[in-house]
Amino acid sequence: MADIKEIMKPENLVYGKSKVLTDNVMSYCPGCTHGVVHKLIAEVIEEMDIQEKTIGICPVGCSVLAYNFLDIDWQQAAHGRAPAVATAVSRLKPEKIVFAYQGDGDLASIGTAEIIHACNRGENIVVIFINNGIYGMTGGQMAPTTLEGMPTSTSPYGRDIKLAGHPLRITELIAQLPGTTFVTRQSAHTPAAVRKCKKAIRKAFDNVEGKKGTSFIEVVSTCSSGWKLSPVKSNEWMVEHMFPFYKLGDLKDE
Amino acid sequence: MADYRLMKGNEVIAEAAIRYGCDGYFGYPITPQSEIMETLMLRKPWEETGMVVLQAESEIAAINMVYGGAACGKKVMTSSSSPGISLKQEGITYIAGAELPCLIVNVVRGGPGLGTIQPAQSDYFQAVKGGGHGDYRLIVLAPASVQEMNDFVGLGFDLAFKYRNPVMILSDGVIGQMMEKVQLGEFKPRWTNEQIIKMYGSWATTGKTPDRKHNIITSLELDSSRQEKFNHKLIEKYKVISENEVRFEEIACEDAEYLFIAYGSSSRICQKAIEIARAKGIKVGLLRPITLFPYPTKKIQSMLSKIKGILAVEMSAGQMVEDVRLAVEGKVPVQHFGRLGGMIPTPNEVVHALEEQIIKGK
Amino acid sequence: MTEEIIIAGFGGQGVLSMGKILAYSGIMQDQEVSWMPSYGPEMRGGTANVTVILSDNRISSPILFEYDTAIILNQQSMDKFEKSVKVGGTLLYDPNGIIHPPQRKDIKIYKVEAVEEAARMQSAKSFNMIVLGAFLKIKPIVKLENIIKGLKKSLPERHHHLIPMNEKAITRGMEIIEEVK
Ligand SMILES: Cc1ncc(C[n+]2csc(CCOP(=O)(O)OP(=O)(O)O)c2C)c(N)n1
Numbered sequence: 074m075a076d077i078k079e080i081m082k083p084e085n086l087v088y089g090k091s092k093v094l095t096d097n098v099m100s101y102c103p104g105c106t107h108g109v110v111h112k113l114i115a116e117v118i119e120e121m122d123i124q125e126k127t128i129g130i131c132p133v134g135c136s137v138l139a140y141n142f143l144d145i146d147w148q149q150a151a152h153g154r155a156p157a158v159a160t161a162v163s164r165l166k167p168e169k170i171v172f173a174y175q176g177d178g179d180l181a182s183i184g185t186a187e188i189i190h191a192c193n194r195g196e197n198i199v200v201i202f203i204n205n206g207i208y209g210m211t212g213g214q215m216a217p218t219t220l221e222g223m224p225t226s227t228s229p230y231g232r233d234i235k236l237a238g239h240p241l242r243i244t245e246l247i248a249q250l251p252g253t254t255f256v257t258r259q260s261a262h263t264p265a266a267v268r269k270c271k272k273a274i275r276k277a278f279d280n281v282e283g284k285k286g287t288s289f290i291e292v293v294s295t296c297s298s299g300w301k302l303s304p305v306k307s308n309e310w311m312v313e314h315m316f317p318f319y320k321l322g323d324l325k326d327e
Numbered sequence: 328m329a330d331y332r333l334m335k336g337n338e339v340i341a342e343a344a345i346r347y348g349c350d351g352y353f354g355y356p357i358t359p360q361s362e363i364m365e366t367l368m369l370r371k372p373w374e375e376t377g378m379v380v381l382q383a384e385s386e387i388a389a390i391n392m393v394y395g396g397a398a399c400g401k402k403v404m405t406s407s408s409s410p411g412i413s414l415k416q417e418g419i420t421y422i423a424g425a426e427l428p429c430l431i432v433n434v435v436r437g438g439p440g441l442g443t444i445q446p447a448q449s450d451y452f453q454a455v456k457g458g459g460h461g462d463y464r465l466i467v468l469a470p471a472s473v474q475e476m477n478d479f480v481g482l483g484f485d486l487a488f489k490y491r492n493p494v495m496i497l498s499d500g501v502i503g504q505m506m507e508k509v510q511l512g513e514f515k516p517r518w519t520n521e522q523i524i525k526m527y528g529s530w531a532t533t534g535k536t537p538d539r540k541h542n543i544i545t546s547l548e549l550d551s552s553r554q555e556k557f558n559h560k561l562i563e564k565y566k567v568i569s570e571n572e573v574r575f576e577e578i579a580c581e582d583a584e585y586l587f588i589a590y591g592s593s594s595r596i597c598q599k600a601i602e603i604a605r606a607k608g609i610k611v612g613l614l615r616p617i618t619l620f621p622y623p624t625k626k627i628q629s630m631l632s633k634i635k636g637i638l639a640v641e642m643s644a645g646q647m648v649e650d651v652r653l654a655v656e657g658k659v660p661v662q663h664f665g666r667l668g669g670m671i672p673t674p675n676e677v678v679h680a681l682e683e684q685i686i687k688g689k
Numbered sequence: 690m691t692e693e694i695i696i697a698g699f700g701g702q703g704v705l706s707m708g709k710i711l712a713y714s715g716i717m718q719d720q721e722v723s724w725m726p727s728y729g730p731e732m733r734g735g736t737a738n739v740t741v742i743l744s745d746n747r748i749s750s751p752i753l754f755e756y757d758t759a760i761i762l763n764q765q766s767m768d769k770f771e772k773s774v775k776v777g778g779t780l781l782y783d784p785n786g787i788i789h790p791p792q793r794k795d796i797k798i799y800k801v802e803a804v805e806e807a808a809r810m811q812s813a814k815s816f817n818m819i820v821l822g823a824f825l826k827i828k829p830i831v832k833l834e835n836i837i838k839g840l841k842k843s844l845p846e847r848h849h850h851l852i853p854m855n856e857k858a859i860t861r862g863m864e865i866i867e868e869v870k
Contacts, residue, residue, distance in 0.1 A: 133441060135730070137441070149441070151410070151440075151441070152410065153385065178356075182355075182384045182385065183384060183385035183386075185384065208356055210730055211356045211357060211358050211361055211730075212356075212358070212361060212730075214356040214361060214364075214365070214382070215382055217384065226361070226365045226368075227364055227365055227368045227382050228368060229365075229369050230371075236373075236381075237382065331716050332716075333709065333712050333713050333716055333722065333724070333843065358728070358729075358730075359728055444728070444729060444730075500728070501725065501751065501752060504725065504726060504728050505723055505724060505725040505726075505751050506709065506712060506722075506723070506724035506725075507721075507722065507723050507724070507748075507751070508716045508721070508722055592751075592752070595749055595750045595751060595752075596749075596750045596752065598749035598750065599750035601749075602749060671752050673754045674749075674750060675754070
């Protein structure tokens, strides 16, 4: 049998944690998509060697603490306003690579005006949009993206379209805006999906480096605490219910 | 035995609104008050009384929905916690400027900025001194128990309509999250348009009828002399409110040589501090302002001849204490004690502060 | 009579509902009650605690820093609350998952093997009622009949068939509590 020291030799290394991730224990619940996407962003930043060039804008929501997990400079924005904050950073520091990271309540409810106008101006930023169909941080209230019939704490009998309106496919709206160059909808629930998602994130960061305007990546996600399902069941539920409504794939790639 | 229930302060706000014939609630989730809208959604009052309940896309939208509903003469309300109340400030000053009645509940958490979700009393200035732009006042009620969360919904609506003025319930994470026993009010039917006109006159946009001029709800006045006249009218109204609507509670004040002044959850901690201090032989009482605007200034002044010193206890860096000092005008020592950032003072800390800052006169 | 209690453990152990049942029973016997939970972002596996006060008089502060009784159901809570029991007060714990048992000599310490017993009864949900029973054995501040009345009032009708199971668990808790000397 191989000696343990043999195995630990650098040339035998098959996988390591990105250096852009800090050693802090992530505060996310088991099965949460935020952690996976954080890892992918960290890997892309490391691969592009842009740790010093990248400035992140984190939202209000479960990922408000993203600044504890990625070892880059961060600004924490007011609820929904990350695209406005990112706009100023990208205009005043055009040599930097700026990304906004937002949840669905943050981006598609309170921050609808900011995201539409930042994308319409074609700000040279990446937007990562974690759509878990619920407000995770505040304990599982209805989000604009909550599916019809889906129970949440503010739609306890399931989302009723007559009372609460329709689930909002904001990514389709964003894709209409001439300012955006790359708009895609991804997921991160299987190794293959994770690899695809990472490729999309890489392309978005490349676009910003090439000053091509706004790149927008929605990641259809799970929230097992909010959905009150186990992590495995959450993935199954997402595949069965979220994917038919939020169809995966590129909406725009110019 | 009366029919008591065990409920959270936040849940009681929702239940009281339904029972008091509230016409509409508009909100947006934020800790530590999300249970208000959650309870309403669970109760489905639209099936029972016709009350409208809507989760708005933001606090800004929610307060403007309140503006629209109030301008129709409806009993409407919103609730939020500190960061969300900050977003509502533009709407609140428009509501005050248009002289519209409504109820706003703030379940305060620590700031500034995103701050903490734990309880605080650091929004006193914002609630009592204006908050938004322009010369205006809210009537501010400070509940210290779950029962008062119930009672002040009705009182709040009554005062709002009586004076055509926005009313705020200034609560905090303790009162919102805790459960106590509570006796709910009787069900009251929602008002009809005719009742509103009969009780409060015909100022609302209920549809122009031939017997009156058209009603316009606005806060705009381009003619400065007329705007000044309007400002004086508001000042007059606030004066009447100050004369008639002051509310407070006195606890252990009969023989008190020292005084705590505290509202809301701090007043509860002071009650425990009184037990501890009195066991040590310190004669201390509590004045608990129930209305923060209007403030019990005259009451404080009337107590000064018997009092050697006052400790204002609040979970802020020292906000209400300024109103105590304005009342006291330097006649006795006034000090502030508080914890910040969502920390809650212990009763022992309060007693210690009284001994060190007031009795020993440091 | 005033009894100031902290109940602390993991979310999902029924800490908050146990406190609620206790408070409800207090109302059934005409007492003043308060129930103040810790609150924060909802997280799987997070800690939870609740302060419950029952009293014959108006309750002053619903938030306390010293308690007559601490009911402790995980190690984090032991680390936090063992020191907050008043001298001469009571600490009740379930040894399951406790690495450092309580050390104090100036309080009374009891244990109840509620996790094990709930497993034996094949009813994991009975766990908190076993603990409640154990507590009531040493501090009979509310009568069993008032607990049942409280349950009837606080539970929706469709859950009333669970009440006998709860009663059984409470009685079992009363039997298996042990003093730790
Ligand atoms: C102005 C304001 N309103 C409300 C809140 C409360 N709040 C915190 S996070 C959040 C929503 C989070 O949901 P989402 O954006 O979907 O992100 P998730 O937590 O699910 O990742 C809300 C409403 C706040 N912090 N500030």
